Amino acid sequence: MTSTTPATSAALVGLAPHFGDRLLTSAAVRDQHGAAESWLPAAAPDAVVMAQSTEEVARVLAVCHDHGVPVIPFGGGSSIEGQVLAPKGGISLDVSGMDRILAIHAEDMDCVVQCGVTRQRLNEELRATGLFFPVDLGAQATLGGMASTRASGTTTVRYGSMRELVLGLTVVLPDGQVIRTGGRARKSAAGYDLTHLFVGAEGTLGVITELTLRLFGTPEAAQSLLCSFPDLDAATACVVAAQHCGLGLTRIELADDLQMAAINAWCAAALPETATLWVEITGSDPAVGHDVALFQDLARDAGATRIEPAATAEDATRLWRIRHEALYANRALRPGIKGISTDVCVPLSRLPDCIAAIKTEIAATGLVAPLIGHVGDGNFHLVLLFDPADPQETETARTINRRLVELALSMGGTSTGEHGVGLGKKAYMEAEHGPALDLMRRLKRAVDPRGIMNPGKIFDL
Amino acid sequence: MTSTTPATSAALVGLAPHFGDRLLTSAAVRDQHGAAESWLPAAAPDAVVMAQSTEEVARVLAVCHDHGVPVIPFGGGSSIEGQVLAPKGGISLDVSGMDRILAIHAEDMDCVVQCGVTRQRLNEELRATGLFFPVDLGAQATLGGMASTRASGTTTVRYGSMRELVLGLTVVLPDGQVIRTGGRARKSAAGYDLTHLFVGAEGTLGVITELTLRLFGTPEAAQSLLCSFPDLDAATACVVAAQHCGLGLTRIELADDLQMAAINAWCAAALPETATLWVEITGSDPAVGHDVALFQDLARDAGATRIEPAATAEDATRLWRIRHEALYANRALRPGIKGISTDVCVPLSRLPDCIAAIKTEIAATGLVAPLIGHVGDGNFHLVLLFDPADPQETETARTINRRLVELALSMGGTSTGEHGVGLGKKAYMEAEHGPALDLMRRLKRAVDPRGIMNPGKIFDL
Numbered sequence: 001m002t003s004t005t006p007a008t009s010a011a012l013v014g015l016a017p018h019f020g021d022r023l024l025t026s027a028a029v030r031d032q033h034g035a036a037e038s039w040l041p042a043a044a045p046d047a048v049v050m051a052q053s054t055e056e057v058a059r060v061l062a063v064c065h066d067h068g069v070p071v072i073p074f075g076g077g078s079s080i081e082g083q084v085l086a087p088k089g090g091i092s093l094d095v096s097g098m099d100r101i102l103a104i105h106a107e108d109m110d111c112v113v114q115c116g117v118t119r120q121r122l123n124e125e126l127r128a129t130g131l132f133f134p135v136d137l138g139a140q141a142t143l144g145g146m147a148s149t150r151a152s153g154t155t156t157v158r159y160g161s162m163r164e165l166v167l168g169l170t171v172v173l174p175d176g177q178v179i180r181t182g183g184r185a186r187k188s189a190a191g192y193d194l195t196h197l198f199v200g201a202e203g204t205l206g207v208i209t210e211l212t213l214r215l216f217g218t219p220e221a222a223q224s225l226l227c228s229f230p231d232l233d234a235a236t237a238c239v240v241a242a243q244h245c246g247l248g249l250t251r252i253e254l255a256d257d258l259q260m261a262a263i264n265a266w267c268a269a270a271l272p273e274t275a276t277l278w279v280e281i282t283g284s285d286p287a288v289g290h291d292v293a294l295f296q297d298l299a300r301d302a303g304a305t306r307i308e309p310a311a312t313a314e315d316a317t318r319l320w321r322i323r324h325e326a327l328y329a330n331r332a333l334r335p336g337i338k339g340i341s342t343d344v345c346v347p348l349s350r351l352p353d354c355i356a357a358i359k360t361e362i363a364a365t366g367l368v369a370p371l372i373g374h375v376g377d378g379n380f381h382l383v384l385l386f387d388p389a390d391p392q393e394t395e396t397a398r399t400i401n402r403r404l405v406e407l408a409l410s411m412g413g414t415s416t417g418e419h420g421v422g423l424g425k426k427a428y429m430e431a432e433h434g435p436a437l438d439l440m441r442r443l444k445r446a447v448d449p450r451g452i453m454n455p456g457k458i459f460d461l
Numbered sequence: 462m463t464s465t466t467p468a469t470s471a472a473l474v475g476l477a478p479h480f481g482d483r484l485l486t487s488a489a490v491r492d493q494h495g496a497a498e499s500w501l502p503a504a505a506p507d508a509v510v511m512a513q514s515t516e517e518v519a520r521v522l523a524v525c526h527d528h529g530v531p532v533i534p535f536g537g538g539s540s541i542e543g544q545v546l547a548p549k550g551g552i553s554l555d556v557s558g559m560d561r562i563l564a565i566h567a568e569d570m571d572c573v574v575q576c577g578v579t580r581q582r583l584n585e586e587l588r589a590t591g592l593f594f595p596v597d598l599g600a601q602a603t604l605g606g607m608a609s610t611r612a613s614g615t616t617t618v619r620y621g622s623m624r625e626l627v628l629g630l631t632v633v634l635p636d637g638q639v640i641r642t643g644g645r646a647r648k649s650a651a652g653y654d655l656t657h658l659f660v661g662a663e664g665t666l667g668v669i670t671e672l673t674l675r676l677f678g679t680p681e682a683a684q685s686l687l688c689s690f691p692d693l694d695a696a697t698a699c700v701v702a703a704q705h706c707g708l709g710l711t712r713i714e715l716a717d718d719l720q721m722a723a724i725n726a727w728c729a730a731a732l733p734e735t736a737t738l739w740v741e742i743t744g745s746d747p748a749v750g751h752d753v754a755l756f757q758d759l760a761r762d763a764g765a766t767r768i769e770p771a772a773t774a775e776d777a778t779r780l781w782r783i784r785h786e787a788l789y790a791n792r793a794l795r796p797g798i799k800g801i802s803t804d805v806c807v808p809l810s811r812l813p814d815c816i817a818a819i820k821t822e823i824a825a826t827g828l829v830a831p832l833i834g835h836v837g838d839g840n841f842h843l844v845l846l847f848d849p850a851d852p853q854e855t856e857t858a859r860t861i862n863r864r865l866v867e868l869a870l871s872m873g874g875t876s877t878g879e880h881g882v883g884l885g886k887k888a889y890m891e892a893e894h895g896p897a898l899d900l901m902r903r904l905k906r907a908v909d910p911r912g913i914m915n916p917g918k919i920f921d922l
Contacts, residue, residue, distance in 0.1 A: 105808065105810065107701055107809065107810040108808040108809050108810050108839075109704065109705070109809075110808070130705070149650055150648075150649075150650040150654075151650075152648055152650075156647075156648060160625070161648050163648070163654070164621070164625055173900065177896055178896070179894075179895070179896050179897040179900060180894075180895065180897060181897055183873060183874070183875060184808045184873040184874070185806040185807060185808060185839060185840075185869075185873070185874045185875040185878065186806065186808075186809075186838040186839055186840070186878075187611075187613055187617060187622050187624070187806055187838050187840060187875075187878050187879065188611075188806060188875035188877065188878060189610055189611040189612075189613075189661055189875075189877045189878060189879050189880060189881040189882070190875045190876050190877050190881075190882055190886065190889075190890065190893055190894075191661070191882055191890055191893075191894060191898070191901055191919050191920070192658065192661065192662055192666075192901045192904060192905075192919075193611075193624070193657040193658065193660065193661050194897055194900060194901065196654040196657030196658070197653065197654065197657070197658065197904075199654065200650055200652070200653065200654050201653055205653075216707070217704075217705050217706065217707045219707055220706075220707075240568055243570065243678075244570070244591070244678050245678060245681075246677070246678045246680055246681075246744075248744075248748075283707075283744075283748060284707075284748060284751045284752060284755075285751070286747035286748060286750065286751045287709075287744060287745060287747060287748030287751060287752075289747065290745045290746070290747045290748060291745060291748075294745075345646040345647065345648055345649060346646060347566065347569040347571070347645045347646065347647075348568065348569050348570075348647075349566065349568040349569050377647040377648055378569075378646060378647055379646075379647070379648060408646075412644060412645040412646070413644070413645070413646045414644060414646040414648075414649035414650075414651045415651050416649065416650045416651050417646065417647075417648050417649060417650060418648065418650050419650060420650040420651075421650070421651055421652055425651065428651075429651065429652055432651055432652075433640075433641075433651075433652060434640070434641065435638055435639070435640050436640040436641060436642055436655055437652070439634070439640060439655060439908070440652055440653045440655065442907045442908065443653060443658075443904065443907060443908075444653075445907070446903045446904060446906070446907035447900070447903065447904075458652050458653075459652070
């Protein structure tokens, strides 16, 4: 942490009368807000302000704008690439208390929520309507944070990511001005797409305080399957074939042999320790029946050695619970040590090459690095386990992370499919975007001329 | 047309050596490029330059940037709200000759095209692959123009609009710099979403010269239906019900009684002259069978008085050809006179209210104004027919257009679902966006500080 600057002190003096005990400067709270869910070194803010409304967010930003003090928006604190760290000090603006569901428009299949609502909370509230919000990721993330990092997850192959599902936003601009972008209409051709400017901006252009989101009807039928393949090539060939047939794939997830071994150990399971697909197909009863049969044919054609359809709903729940245990299973592979949880996304046809190339490099280093991913999108994760006390191993993990990004970019892919840039992927923005990065900088300067919003994230100015 | 300024003359002198006879200043060519597919008065540019490559576009922009000369990108010339008009003179940059399909990646279900390729051309080229590009609108539009106006159409309810289907772009910035945005990965969380900054910007921020587009597999089965309802309320109730059931609706289009009468007259058909839905359901054979049966139940529940499933593929083609004749049918209602083809989009639940309210106002004026729309998205068009020689009728048509927008905005909708802003909807941007409009202006100044790109469109600075 940097020592509190005179500007920050002045801003805190300005904010204290309004926020009282919701302005926190204890080391414990600051440390909690400046710790990353990742390998990145912690960096605590000078203070934490708990905001409860758009007006309060506007007040914080107006004061910090006047004083030139950094503001780091904080939701669930689950971002992976250091998005909530405060390497330049300033104020962590915690909006997790803004957790009201403002409207559910069942007939229009949309809702309006405050930024601190988690996707789990929203889906609980929606249950009675027969509707749901599909973005499904591992963390207890807030919807504002998910929009800010352009989050996706297991269901993106069917429903899209936050990029596709946010219809509109309320945003507080760096100077405290409140704007609304988009709206409740399903489409609009009325001017610049400001919604997409803020989705994925990681809080560097303003603070998202409310979101209008698309909802979907719960499908009539669902069938999950677990399919084992001799190798990753065979598994991805099956995915390509299924995509081309337009099957009703709602989820299609890939794990490698090491990941399956980790899962077996952690869950006391006995699944084949080979390339594996988790699949969920949804739709009407006859559609699911047809698509499941066709998928099984395609899987067999691709060389599947075992296909296990979930026999009951409980069975399906168990299959997907095991999938979601992957993160913990990986940590248990080498207890007490750190992991770089990295992700890239490539065109689907390049996925086998990309995976094969990085696995060869990993094998040469002896690093333990299980692979799991949202393979229908060409997106996968590696968890690069390393002992931070071992400089050589630390360096190896970082090198593999860099090599993975280089491979993905060389194959027409991106340095991150869903975790975002934060601090962890900043070094690759020049290589990925070229001169377009300068345009991003120009936009940043235009929207946040004083540079107070989450400074140092995504790119340096 | 404004008289050519010294700056424009200087720019033309700079461009002439390179472009030769592809730099055109004849009145006929200028008039053709300055005429709108709409009620707006023509405004010809000072010159037309036919560009054949990204490099040539960059050259034109660099020269015009140096001289401060307006540049109006021109593709198919089919935009409706005056997007290609040149009210401030300058150069119409015709990119319709940039019509190469650069790559089709069948396995990844994407393609890369130059901006001048039409969607019809692309789909012809794709036929052998079993893939297609779904955005389906009335005009022979170019894909660059469709991206620039954020176009949608009959299939948006299933596949999304240009907003959802453009993965990446090559863009020439106002100073001639070339950037690439997005890419071939299905998703990315790597920095600001520049792609969506240019999609819908109507050429005011730069020139789109190449597009990477998502493609889809042709569904196994399709069934079209024509359904007649006693009134618009019943028809929209049917749409809401079908959406909630998650039926495989690929198209669902609404026409009112007047529209049906116009179609009957133009096509020598004898369809019921009442609120009508055109529906297409696609998917696997059993899925379509299930969904068509369920849709018919829902339609009957909603009060459908006639349901006519297409018996053969030819029958289906005929149904959709009739739908696409609506524009010509409307013009034939009052031959030789003008029409304001306007569009708004509202949350689906407000569609009956919005339509009822505007039809009441229209009835009070005696204006002839058939209604047709992409009802699954809450988007509809009115064609407001008027005699431009009759000032009273002209004023009435403009008033109804304004009232329609006011109604849509008051219902949480947007002033345009798919036609864009251009000059025709500019007056409503303040009401629709409030302070967010200032942010759009700030972005415009940041990207195009000299204000050369399609000046005067969307908003004034």
